[in-house]
Amino acid sequence: MTADTAAIREPGRSASVFVAGVDRLARPHALPRAPCSTCHLRHCCVPAGLSPAQVEGLDRLPFSRRRVQLGGTLYEPGDVFKCLYAVRNGMFKSCVTLEDGRQQVTGFHLPGELLGLDGVATGRYASSATALEDSEICAIPYADLRTTSSADLELQGAIARLMSREIVREHSLMLMLGSMSAEERLAAFLLSLSTRMKVRGFSPIEFHLRMSRADIGSFLGLKLETVSRTFTSLVRQRLLHVDKKHVRILDLHLLRSALDMRTSPLRAAGPHGDGRRR
């Protein structure tokens, strides 16, 4: 079974009729191969930090490139885990679901970022990955990745580092969810986006938010109304320009400082206030 048969679902089709791995025989969205060694994302994707020889090893992996249209999913919770997915362009969100139907967005994914690591644990994905706009991905068959890396200690190490980085990332999300006010959360979210956009060669101070306010709220542990209000509050503080989904950060430095000392601008050097909000 190769990556070519992995299910990529399209919006509007009933999810329940799918069984991962048996759909998409025709694979109308397949695109020509794009080797890692010449990919414009190689500095911020899986190959980052690897030697040219190792990247050539990656090139030999039978991974495939595909289009996914807005609303389409790469996988859903419970699907058999076969591939890791690297975003080539566009944007995705990851969601986890509780038995009772509660959902939470656990991340937004820019080009070069890796999706599906949660499937390694049990052999089935624990979350879903949904395209927030028409996108392209590389599907990397995990079995093949393992085979290739078994011969290469460095590559093994790189994969381990990728997983560990995901753990660290989630640590900081927990910190955000557990100890920040609404305003701090939104600021942290925008700053994180800003940094990641910059790394990818986009403007760090101006970008389109592909996701809805509800998605942002779910990610930040807030209601969509609160997200909306917090946006207008940041705009009133002259930290942002917001026009619908388009955001411009007026002062990155100031926004960053909104993370430390909130509300009143005078408490930066307070000796013993620990800065915690709720």
Add this chain to the structure above:
Amino acid sequence: MTADTAAIREPGRSASVFVAGVDRLARPHALPRAPCSTCHLRHCCVPAGLSPAQVEGLDRLPFSRRRVQLGGTLYEPGDVFKCLYAVRNGMFKSCVTLEDGRQQVTGFHLPGELLGLDGVATGRYASSATALEDSEICAIPYADLRTTSSADLELQGAIARLMSREIVREHSLMLMLGSMSAEERLAAFLLSLSTRMKVRGFSPIEFHLRMSRADIGSFLGLKLETVSRTFTSLVRQRLLHVDKKHVRILDLHLLRSALDMRTSPLRAAGPHGDGRRR
């Protein structure tokens, strides 16, 4: 450099004088080796799910066993990453810290659970690990683990699964922090402990909480007063007995249902309420 020189800090000693890896030449807390193959925790620790042959491979690793007293740390943020630590007995907490001093407990660790995976990403730990009682750990030198596993595809896979499991675990914590009320969070916390205690052969309905209310609060994204109030609320609902740090769950099933339908007992089958709280 072997695991024997890894720093384990003791409470009361100044953290700043330590440099990871150069302390503890005398290693007064070293204990005799305890091979995985005969360890009573092998069903719920690193060796879980491995074949006898692979466990023998683990036995050959130069890992060391040590005591850590209450308040001692295995590592602190920024320490050079050398070892993974498996809890042998006792209990630990993990904390992450923000630049401004904000802290958050990211997990509590029971015997058989693994600590330090966040160090793989950058070669330095991103969090701290502190003993909540006098404990014992196995220190597994990561470099040696890599060497051993490079020859063994199965063992490699097992390690990857451990890391992925951590990612999944953190997903569910995010869900908790992002979408649960105080009562649900505390119930989820106790149920998680209950399950993990049971796996380890302890009573699933009765246990000592080694951590303070403040630690629980930090972990759950609540203030310690709220934790205290929520405990008394659960006691009044006859779901728990709480005597100081000793907790007895009166009805596991009922407590579990406190996660779905809260507050008013009548909303279990509501057709379109999505169940979200805050």
Add this chain to the structure above:
DNA sequence: CGGAAAATTGACTTTCTTCAAAGCTTGTGG
């Protein structure tokens, strides 16, 4: 026993959510 730390409880405040209404966007079809 005594003092320090941890936990509980109460009163009050703040923040965020909930509910509701209205304004914008976007896309579709006459």
Add this chain to the structure above:
DNA sequence: CCACAAGCTTTGAAGAAAGTCAATTTTCCG
């Protein structure tokens, strides 16, 4: 091209949940 419906987004007012501050009580340990 315009009208209109559907889906987001914004905004307001009221309510609920958790935080803050403060006073006590309990526990822990030397």
